Amino acid sequence: MVENEGVRNYYENKDRFYVAVDCIIFGFHEDELKLLLIRRRFDPCIGELSLMGGFLNKGESIDAAAERVLQELTGLENVFMEQIGIFGEVDRDPGERVLSAAYYALINSDDYNKELADSHNAVWVPMNDIPALIFDHNIMVMMAWKQLKRKAAVEPIGFNLLPQYFTLPQLQSLYEAILGETLDKRNFRKKVLAMDIFEKTEEKDKSNSKRGAFYYRFDYDKYNALVQNGSHFAL
Amino acid sequence: MVENEGVRNYYENKDRFYVAVDCIIFGFHEDELKLLLIRRRFDPCIGELSLMGGFLNKGESIDAAAERVLQELTGLENVFMEQIGIFGEVDRDPGERVLSAAYYALINSDDYNKELADSHNAVWVPMNDIPALIFDHNIMVMMAWKQLKRKAAVEPIGFNLLPQYFTLPQLQSLYEAILGETLDKRNFRKKVLAMDIFEKTEEKDKSNSKRGAFYYRFDYDKYNALVQNGSHFAL
DNA sequence: GCAAAAGTGTTAAACGTACACCCATGA
DNA sequence: TCATGGGTGTACGTTTAACACTTTTGC
Numbered sequence: 001m002v003e004n005e006g007v008r009n010y011y012e013n014k015d016r017f018y019v020a021v022d023c024i025i026f027g028f029h030e031d032e033l034k035l036l037l038i039r040r041r042f043d044p045c046i047g048e049l050s051l052m053g054g055f056l057n058k059g060e061s062i063d064a065a066a067e068r069v070l071q072e073l074t075g076l077e078n079v080f081m082e083q084i085g086i087f088g089e090v091d092r093d094p095g096e097r098v099l100s101a102a103y104y105a106l107i108n109s110d111d112y113n114k115e116l117a118d119s120h121n122a123v124w125v126p127m128n129d130i131p132a133l134i135f136d137h138n139i140m141v142m143m144a145w146k147q148l149k150r151k152a153a154v155e156p157i158g159f160n161l162l163p164q165y166f167t168l169p170q171l172q173s174l175y176e177a178i179l180g181e182t183l184d185k186r187n188f189r190k191k192v193l194a195m196d197i198f199e200k201t202e203e204k205d206k207s208n209s210k211r212g213a214f215y216y217r218f219d220y221d222k223y224n225a226l227v228q229n230g231s232h233f234a235l
Numbered sequence: 236m237v238e239n240e241g242v243r244n245y246y247e248n249k250d251r252f253y254v255a256v257d258c259i260i261f262g263f264h265e266d267e268l269k270l271l272l273i274r275r276r277f278d279p280c281i282g283e284l285s286l287m288g289g290f291l292n293k294g295e296s297i298d299a300a301a302e303r304v305l306q307e308l309t310g311l312e313n314v315f316m317e318q319i320g321i322f323g324e325v326d327r328d329p330g331e332r333v334l335s336a337a338y339y340a341l342i343n344s345d346d347y348n349k350e351l352a353d354s355h356n357a358v359w360v361p362m363n364d365i366p367a368l369i370f371d372h373n374i375m376v377m378m379a380w381k382q383l384k385r386k387a388a389v390e391p392i393g394f395n396l397l398p399q400y401f402t403l404p405q406l407q408s409l410y411e412a413i414l415g416e417t418l419d420k421r422n423f424r425k426k427v428l429a430m431d432i433f434e435k436t437e438e439k440d441k442s443n444s445k446r447g448a449f450y451y452r453f454d455y456d457k458y459n460a461l462v463q464n465g466s467h468f469a470l
Numbered sequence: 471g472c473a474a475a476a477g478t479g480t481t482a483a484a485c486g487t488a489c490a491c492c493c494a495t496g497a
Numbered sequence: 498t499c500a501t502g503g504g505t506g507t508a509c510g511t512t513t514a515a516c517a518c519t520t521t522t523g524c
Binding site: 043056065087096097 | 245246249250251252253254277278279290291292293294295296297298300318320321322323324325330331332333334336
């Protein structure tokens, strides 16, 4: 074990750090893009608004920690998540030095465990009106939004924010919310339908109009087949 | 100090981790995009090729650690660097569990401290022929290249890989190397010159042809002024 | 019958792409 | 004089952006 001794010594005198993950949880409700935040019932910064976070555990990958933290708040698994990056300013957490890996998640805001979320003091806040959050969480949120915009413009990930069946007007207002700009109805539909990754159903959603809008469904099989062939999807 | 006690307890039972930074150092030489790698003279994986890395120190931000590590190898400061993300698989380092924040850097491959680099066993390796590296370094490299492509397509960052004075043929072959595709000479020049962020000099580079190619210079002032006005730059 | 949202095509402008020849110079 | 890389403009096709009216239906 002489070799292992050598390896161990290599690491031995290095500093070790607390590592957290913070989740930027996006939802879409009432034509608005929103964040699921928590009002902290614990120190530091008790009473203030923050992202849902948690510490990385031994034996757990950072991705797994992010999934666990999301699940602790929402009960959800297999959610679309992407890393934003790690935030490592020395004084970012006034309590102790903690590094934090930020992840954003896209959830369907009708379909999560509300009791669980309530038990963490969770609140939905519109993206266009985000208040001051603790630490560097506002920066994380803005970087997540930027990354979401970029990603949404090149891959059809918006579906993760909608129920399984959704209408084209819904989809459009979602993309308007993500991109922060209004889109032309005809151009939007033309582009979306040209992608040919949707299945139109016979059902209509009459909650928003007398006429009703047809429900569509995202067709994963068609989408995956097209991706195999190198197709690209820009909204 | 009762309040501080409460805060301290909050962190006390959490795990702590070794954190490293790894640098993906791009250079451009002989019409090829290259990486500056090191052949390790220390464990673990002694003798193998890897990215230049180092451990995060107490009291040092992660960004600062990345800059320090780059400087330890190249002697350079104030270099264009961007974080790729943090890599946190449990077994990514076979010696001990170490998290690693990956950064890419763009340097001018004529203008760094070669003795210093030699002392670390540094070697330039063409991007199109990257051998097996230790740990997850190949993944880091591929993600860095992807991010470089995306970034280079939307912001004129390529200049960081060239000397202060460069010719348009040089610039074109750089972008061809970054993007991994050949570009049309006339279209490239049209686009580049339309940006109006260059200053043509009267000097010529005659090292590649008898006629010689005019040297240009990136005009930071013009560029910054245009960015202020919301201009975008896509190559 | 009317209010309110859903649905539908065409046209012009901008942009990207393909393409071929002359120029300047040192050897 | 010729070989080599530097430099230049145009025409076509594709993509994007602007734009207004008809349809459905519950009240």
